[in-house]
Amino acid sequence: MNISTRMIVSLTVVTVLAGLALAFCYEIFKDKIDQNAVKALNDSINEVIPGAVSKEDISKDDMVMYKVYDKPLSDDTKNFLGYAIVVNAGGYQGTIKLIVSVTPDFSKIITFRVLEHSETPGLGAYITSTGFISQFESLSLNQPIKVKKGVANKDANEISAISGATISSKAVTNGLNEGLAKAKILILGSNQ
């Protein structure tokens, strides 16, 4: 065999074998990976809407949204607890992915959790702290949330920025404002 044939044969054989081995392993791990994703989603919905038992997927136009109930979907006495909506915000270093819960009448934020972020540890990463998140709880959705440096007035729909991380604070707030405005139109229709 001359050298170029040997080169082609050895590369082809190794690549095909590697491809086959990986396809085989992917099949083994796939179910477990999918289960993890589902579990992570259910856990995060439970965190933003305590007592959540079932959810109805109402995702539309690339917005991931759920209607969350306190009893299984088949149960007629179930109560509608609120919406859980996944919102992406442009952070200081990459996307911040949030899950927000909203009251059934879409008037107020219940709370939110950060699913993914790559903000600076020790500064912007405080967007995941309870202290920062609790500022958003029960803020109105009828007007945009504003970010203030220093003491904020909750009645005026304001939150105070994390000191040293104004960009991250604003990123979360803008993400919520824009994402929830879009979700509101999709869920309630544009006339509301």
Add this chain to the structure above:
Amino acid sequence: MSSKKPAIYHFLKGFWEENPVFVQILGTCPTLAVTATAVNGIGMGLATTFVLILSCVVVSIIKNLIPNEVRIGVYTVIIAAFVTLADLFLKAYFPDLSKSLGPFVPLIVVNCIIFGRIEAFSAKNNAWLSFLDALGNGLGFTITLIIMGSIRELLGKGTWFGIPVLLSFYKPMLVMILPTGAFFTYGTLMAISNALKQKS
């Protein structure tokens, strides 16, 4: 070179004498990037060790079948396959660790420890010695990452493996878990290791 030294030497050299991080200065990117906590250090270290052992053994077995001209391409495919396998495994069984290591698991493909050991050792030695060499280097790398991760986590967060160990009056030095702290720790540890080596 393999005939002159006992097999156990090839296993032990990775820990201290030829430590991949402090002596060969290989794999500095993951060393600096993922050692903000001790758990990340273990995860990254063991994932790298896994890929290192399998890639080195496979390469040492097939080394005579691969034409020299395409060896880099073939090695890359082999390494990439094992890295993808490790990545899938972490995603399936350790989703939290996988999330905190982020893109650094797929980046093991270009980790120069693996290429370095393959080119310097496995391509010239048999499978058993390659296995010992890879195991020693991998564990040496893992231990180094755990030490770096422990120091940075302890000083930067006041915790060790996520458990608070320093008393609450300790104000964590934020800089230690930022990239700057990684360079400080790396430099200091390398200076200590060099000083000890010069003495002996």
